Amino acid sequence: MEKMMPIGLKVLDCFKIIDETFIHSMLESQLNKIDKKIIVLDDDPTGIQTVHGISVYTDWTFETICQGLGEQNRMFFILTNSRAFTIDETTKVHREIAQNISLGAKKMEKDFLIISRGDSTLRGHYPLETQILRDEVTVATGKVYDGEIIIPFFKEGGRFTIDNIHYVKEGDRLVPTGQTEFAKDKSFGYYSSHLGDFVEEKTQGQYKRQDCIYITLEELRDVRIDEITEKLVKATNFNKIIVNAVDYIDVKVFAIAWASAVLRGKEFIFRGAAAITKVLGGILDKPLLKKEELVVEGYDRGGLIIVGSYVNKTTLQMEELRNCSYPIAFIEFNQHLALQLGGLEKEVKRVIALAEAEIINGRTVTVYTRRERLDLDTDDKDKQLKISVEISEAITRVVEDLTVQPRFIIAKGGITSSDVGTKALRVKRALVMGQIQPGIPVWMTGEESKFPGMPYIIFPGNVGEVSTLRETVESLMG
Incomplete structure (x- = not known):
């Protein structure tokens, strides 16, 4: 496997500039011709980090899917939280989802597009989830999928794909993903930074690097839509299509070509990060949310910050939070007590007692897991x-x-924020209000939840600069 080196951020400015107004107009025209409801299956709650005014459902029953299909919006999300599932669990859930989508679409007389929203650092149950979706939908509906489009670009999180190599922004460098801490994940680790190699690695050779279809930045920046469309039209047998991107304009140009291929009868499933949902959903930019939209004036209780993520970025952000301009109480949750009988139960009671006392007295609390992972x-x-x-x-x-x-x-971290939203706050359907910082989404909880009508901030573990958590909290407390 070839050795890849980090590159400087200046590379992002080296690509041809194109007329965004023209591209946006062409994209809207094409998307309006596609009569498909977009169903986004989100493997943790952070996939809504680029959208607003969209529903998120936390179950996937036939009734819920019919409700989503019946909405006026072009798109809705289903939070599966499958990144927290075992292989058997995610297999069972995705079979059930595919069957319910197929039945719901038949009842509602609505065609659909599935986006399997995965982590922009390539962690998750891939290729298992999209393979199950493909197989089950084909059996239920006869729909034949020609290709799987892989597009992990996510600008807000500093994830870029250049020359088919996927990079993560770390400081002033772009580091190949296979050389980051994310590639060493205990559950979803990998070696490859080249997305063709990644596909070959993860499919255990079923799909080869040399057989993948690659959409280059040169093609995208030259707006060679017909050429890209022809590549897509030639896709068969669920072949993998790798899309390079360093900015949203690249995704928009690709989406125009994708729509052209769909209008010629081609069918695709997407495996991508949050950027593709924004583009295909036709979601316009919205200003970042302000304190006045998120905090009830005069409410004198303290806030609560839950930090579960273990990635290094989260640890650095939490340490920087100690420099907050406003007083914050820090309470460590010792997860290593999981190795003792009844240890976690006792720890939960201890932490709640301390946290409630602080919140009642108007002081914001950070509850964080001990920084040494329990591996x-x-x-x-x-x-x-x-x-x-x-x-x-x-x-x-x-x-x-x-x-x-x-x-x-x-709530900081994917699994943590999902469990807090669905289990602790008991949310069944939330409205995505927007983002408080780039890539950091906010739910408005439904009437059925523990705290109805309350903004809930979902802070991914691997997003933002070192200062972003502190700045977010200061904006809410100021």
Whole structure:
């Protein structure tokens, strides 16, 4: 495997500039010709980090899917949280979802497009999830999928694909993903930064690097829409289509070609990060949310910040939070007590008692997991995932058993924010209000939730600069 080196950020400015107004007009015209409801299956709650005014459902029953299909919006999300699932669990869930989508679409007489929204750093149950979706939908409806479009670009999080190599922004450098901490993930690790190699690695050679279809930045910046369309039209047998992108304009040009191929009868499933949902959903930019939209004036309780993510960026952001301009109480949650019988239960009660006392007195609280990961001495990925889920469930209890409503709630980390939203806050359907910072979305909770009509801030573990968490909290407390 070829050795890849980090590159400087200046490379992002080296590509041809094109007329965005013209491209946007062409894209809208093409999208309006596509009569498909876009169903986004989100493997953790952070996939809504580029959209607003969109529904997020936290179950996938036939009734819920029919409700989503019946909405006026072009798109809706279903939060599966499958990144917290074992292989068996995500297999069962995706079969059920595919069957319910197929039945719901038949009842509602609506065609559909599935986007499997995965992590922009390539972690998750891939290719398992899209393969199951393809197989089950084909059996249920006869729909034949010609290709799978892979597009992990996510500008807000600093994820870029150049010459088929996927990069993560770290400081003033772009680092190939296979050389980052994300590639060393205990459950979803990988070696390859070249997306063709990644496909070959993850499919265990079923799909080869040399057989993938590549959409280059040169083609996109030259607006060679007919040429890109012809590439897509030639896709068969669920072949993989790798899309390079360094800015939203690249995704928009590609989407025009995709729409042209669809209008010629081609069918695709997407595996991508949050950027593709914004573009295909026709979501316009919206200013970042302000304190006045998120905090009730005069409410004198403290806020609550839950930090479960272990990635290095989260740890650095949390340490920077200690420099907040406003007083914050820090309470460590010792997840290593999971190894003791009843240890987590006792820890939950201890932390709740401390947190409630601070919140009632108007002080914001940060509850954070001990920074040393609890990694089991095993190669069993499902066993490691299960202990992570047990810890997340315990952290979730801190919110679930609260007897006082905080001024605001921020949850940091994918599994953590999903469990807090669905289990602790008991949200069944939320409205995406927008973002408080780039890539950091906010739900408005429904009437059925523990705290109805409350903004809930979902802060991904791997997004933002070192100062972003502190700045977010200061904007809410100021």
